[in-house]
Amino acid sequence: MDETAEIFDDLYLGLRAGGALRKQRRGEALTTEEQEALGRWQRLSTARKAVAIGAFALGTFGLGFTLGGLVFGRWRKA
DSSP: OOHHHHHHHHHHHHHHHHHHHHHHTTOOOOOHHHHHHHHHHHOOOOHHHHHHHHHHHHHHHHHHHHHHEEEEEEHOOO
16 A cells, blocks of 8 residues: 555656756746755656656556547447
């Protein structure tokens, strides 16, 4: 149970760090929270980063697959 919470924490941290990186590339000033998220993401191990990114990709694919099946499944039956 605790590992699941850590995966969601890592996923959320990755999303925040990604937003901070995007902002940094555009030349905008980062807030203290964004700098902290970026630093924590950079210190995270490669394995935990891979699990967080994989969980995000799997979740996105699963959601798209489910919604696509619902939408196109209805069209097929009609």
